[in-house]
Amino acid sequence: MSAAPPAALADPMLPAPWRVRAVRRETADVVTLDLVPLASGVPCFAPGQFNMIYAYGVGEVPVSLSGDPADRSCFVHTVRAVGEVSAAIAGAAPGSVLGLRGPFGSAWPVDAAAGHDLLIVAGGLGLAPLRPAIYRVLARSERFGRIAVLYGGRGPAELLFRDELAVWGARADVTVAVTVDHADPSWHGHVGVVPALIGQIGFDPPNTVALLCGPEVMLRFTATALRAAGVAAERIHLSMERNMKCAIGLCGHCQFGPDFVCQDGPVLRYDRIAARLAVREI
Amino acid sequence: MSPTAPPGPDAQTAPVLLDRAGLQALVDALVARGFDVIGPTLRDGAIVYDRIADLAALPAGWTDRQEAGRYRLERRADAALFGYAVGPQSWKRFLHPPEETLWRARRQDDGFTITPEPPSPAPFAFLGVRACELHAIAIQDRVFLGGAHRDPGYTARRQGAFLVALNCGTAAGTCFCASMGTGPRAESGFDLALTELIDAARHDFLAVAGSEAGAALLAVLPTRPAGPEATAAAEAVLARTEAGMGRHLDTNGLKERLQANPEHPRWDEVAARCLACANCTLVCPTCFCTSVADHTDLAGTEATRVKRWDSCFTADFSFIHGGSVRASGKSRYRQWLTHKLAHWIDQFGSSGCVGCGRCIAWCPVGIDITAEAAAIRAMPGKAVGEGKGGNA
Numbered sequence: 001m002s003a004a005p006p007a008a009l010a011d012p013m014l015p016a017p018w019r020v021r022a023v024r025r026e027t028a029d030v031v032t033l034d035l036v037p038l039a040s041g042v043p044c045f046a047p048g049q050f051n052m053i054y055a056y057g058v059g060e061v062p063v064s065l066s067g068d069p070a071d072r073s074c075f076v077h078t079v080r081a082v083g084e085v086s087a088a089i090a091g092a093a094p095g096s097v098l099g100l101r102g103p104f105g106s107a108w109p110v111d112a113a114a115g116h117d118l119l120i121v122a123g124g125l126g127l128a129p130l131r132p133a134i135y136r137v138l139a140r141s142e143r144f145g146r147i148a149v150l151y152g153g154r155g156p157a158e159l160l161f162r163d164e165l166a167v168w169g170a171r172a173d174v175t176v177a178v179t180v181d182h183a184d185p186s187w188h189g190h191v192g193v194v195p196a197l198i199g200q201i202g203f204d205p206p207n208t209v210a211l212l213c214g215p216e217v218m219l220r221f222t223a224t225a226l227r228a229a230g231v232a233a234e235r236i237h238l239s240m241e242r243n244m245k246c247a248i249g250l251c252g253h254c255q256f257g258p259d260f261v262c263q264d265g266p267v268l269r270y271d272r273i274a275a276r277l278a279v280r281e282i
Numbered sequence: 283m284s285p286t287a288p289p290g291p292d293a294q295t296a297p298v299l300l301d302r303a304g305l306q307a308l309v310d311a312l313v314a315r316g317f318d319v320i321g322p323t324l325r326d327g328a329i330v331y332d333r334i335a336d337l338a339a340l341p342a343g344w345t346d347r348q349e350a351g352r353y354r355l356e357r358r359a360d361a362a363l364f365g366y367a368v369g370p371q372s373w374k375r376f377l378h379p380p381e382e383t384l385w386r387a388r389r390q391d392d393g394f395t396i397t398p399e400p401p402s403p404a405p406f407a408f409l410g411v412r413a414c415e416l417h418a419i420a421i422q423d424r425v426f427l428g429g430a431h432r433d434p435g436y437t438a439r440r441q442g443a444f445l446v447a448l449n450c451g452t453a454a455g456t457c458f459c460a461s462m463g464t465g466p467r468a469e470s471g472f473d474l475a476l477t478e479l480i481d482a483a484r485h486d487f488l489a490v491a492g493s494e495a496g497a498a499l500l501a502v503l504p505t506r507p508a509g510p511e512a513t514a515a516a517e518a519v520l521a522r523t524e525a526g527m528g529r530h531l532d533t534n535g536l537k538e539r540l541q542a543n544p545e546h547p548r549w550d551e552v553a554a555r556c557l558a559c560a561n562c563t564l565v566c567p568t569c570f571c572t573s574v575a576d577h578t579d580l581a582g583t584e585a586t587r588v589k590r591w592d593s594c595f596t597a598d599f600s601f602i603h604g605g606s607v608r609a610s611g612k613s614r615y616r617q618w619l620t621h622k623l624a625h626w627i628d629q630f631g632s633s634g635c636v637g638c639g640r641c642i643a644w645c646p647v648g649i650d651i652t653a654e655a656a657a658i659r660a661m662p663g664k665a666v667g668e669g670k671g672g673n674a
Contacts, residue, residue, distance in 0.1 A: 011385075011398050011434050012431045012432075013384050013385070013434070013587075013589075014384075014385055014396060014398055015396055016396075017393050017394065017395070017396070019393070038393065056387060056389065056394050056585055057387075057576060057577075057578035057582060057585040058576060059574075059576045060574070060576070060587075082603040083603060086603075096393070097392070097393030097394060099387075099394075099396065241602055242600070242602065242607065243599065243600050243601055243602050243607070245572065245573050245574050245592075246572070246574075248429075248430070248431035249429050249430070249431065250425065250426060250429075250431065250433055250570070250572070251571060251572045251573065251574075251592070252570060252571030252572070252592070252594065253571065253573070253592070253599060253600065255594075255617070255621065255625070257541075257625060258541075258624075258625040258628035258629055260629070263429075263430065276544070279544045279545065280613070281607060281608045281609060281610060281612075281613030282544065282607075282608075282613070282617075
């Protein structure tokens with residue numbers, strides 16, 4: 001699935017000003033921002049794509065889109081404050097202005113997965129880049145076989161989008177299973193790692209497409225578990241994370257073997273990257 | 283010449299001869315046409331590219347001796363102007379400068395405005411571009427102009443540039459362009475190509491044009507026809523240079539071996555010698571990686587973004603939250619060599635190495651890319667399916 005070209009940027013390194021329309025706190029260090037452009041319309045994006053977001057005078061980082069691709073009123077980004085730039089973005093007040101370039105990168109193969117069982121497997125913040133795919137799938141769920149969302153977090157307080165997970169879980173057309181590494185007294189659900197959920201849901205492995213996003217170690221173990229269950233390597237898709245400065249294949253930072261994660265990825269096919277995913281420090 | 287329409291050898295005109303005064307007339311004509319003329323000069327014990335207006339600035343009578351970890355200038359017996367191989371710099375520093383301001387942002391009551399930095403004014407004319415360097419420029423053209431997104435600054439600088447190539451009259455001990463298929467003959471991608479002919483009886487430059495702009499310029503210079511003797515002498519210069527190459531890189535099957543051997547013991551062995559100083563990436567004429575830095579003035583009213591050369595040998599290069607992806611020196615050397623000689627072919631359709639030998643000479647511990655590649659190539663690795671992992 002090819003990505004939509006960035007909206008008419010003569011200079012692809014030039015951020016456009018976008019205003020923070022709303023801020024929602026997700027966890028102690030994660031917020032979701034609704035952004036609206038000051039000077040143009042909201043471009044189309046494909047689930048899985050990302051933008052480069054600039055905080056004035058501080059810097060720029062890649063952040064996946066986490067909103068509904070059918071909603072053309074704003075761009076939605078979910079950001080964890082882990083460094084100077086992401087902290088500045090996560091701390092942006094409603095009404096303030098951020099710079100934005102994009103959208104960039106490859107997309108989840110949502111339409112190509114039609115007719116198959118679909119496993120959407122997320123770890124931690126990895127649910128955010130998968131949420132646009134979930135919205136698109138659930139908007140026309142009859143196109144797919146069985147649909148499952150498997151989600152793991154460190155603890156109940158670190159889980160994203162818990163209200164939405166409950167809404168999705170109540171639907172008849174999707175199975176939602178959530179697990180945490182460390183429970184607290186409020187938790188009555190699964191405890192353990194995400195790959196352990198795979199054996200607990202019904203799906204037809206030879207006819208399954210899987211979309212994975214999370215920490216790299218979680219991606220490796222989940223992909224291995226899916227392969228062991230009989231899912232074809234070419235039907236497993238992973239979203240990778242690497243350092244990025246330009247997002248247009250020119251700065252060299254995001255290289256992962258022969259791929260530039262910014263434009264060949266972030267969504268990559270497991271059969272094409274399995275060998276290098278197993279090598280440390282590639 | 284325009285990077286969009288590289289002429290082949292067919293576009294070249296019949297050779298003519300320029301004497302030393304004729305070469306000065308070429309420089310004068312380029313200056314008169316508004317070019318910022320850059321050529322070889324002597325500085326700090328090395329031959330470096332800098333602005334010139336007079337041939338007196340050229341390193342007449344100097345040559346370079348290069349070996350692993352070693353670069354020394356020596357006197358030649360003659361007064362050749364281009365009697366050296368390559369210095370530490372390449373033309374990269376002009377087309378893809380070490381530091382470039384991308385834009386400036388100004389804070390306003392309601393957010394901020396961003397203004398792109400205007401491109402540098404005068405177009406460049408390069409005097410003395412070697413065949414390996416023409417190939418390096420062509421490689422960076424594919425990086426910066428050949429993809430979905432063009433680099434605006436490189437586009438502007440490259441499109442205006444006038445390239446005077448020079449067929450090499452001497453090879454260094456670190457040279458291996460002949461084995462990379464990138465030299466020593468300048469075959470295409472230039473506006474003019476010169477071969478320096480010097481002996482007791484003459485000091486001439488055999489010149490051919492490789493573009494319309496080159497032919498137009500040549501037509502106004504004081505030239506005389508080159509007879510078969512001069513053409514034969516120029517061929518002899520190239521044959522001698524090719525025979526004088528100090529090194530060789532066998533690329534047959536190298537890409538596959540490198541991509542199949544990420545755990546080869548040689549990576550540990552070279553990592554024990556490598557200082558991760560990044561010299562090789564800075565002197566390499568094709569290494570293109572950059573970082574960006576954001577600055578504000580003290581009042582916070584203006585912010586700038588500056589692009590700078592970066593290197594895959596730095597710890598910061600691959601940093602994501604939690605740490606650097608490539609924390610060890612081993613992984614960084616492996617990244618550089620595997621990218622240069624293998625992944626580059628998947629990404630841009632050619633090797634990223636042109637055989638100029640700079641990384642060998644300017645490595646403080648004398649690590650030799652040809653020796654490292656040969657060591658990996660010598661051992662077959664398990665076949666690993668590699669290639670681009672794109673989702674398309």
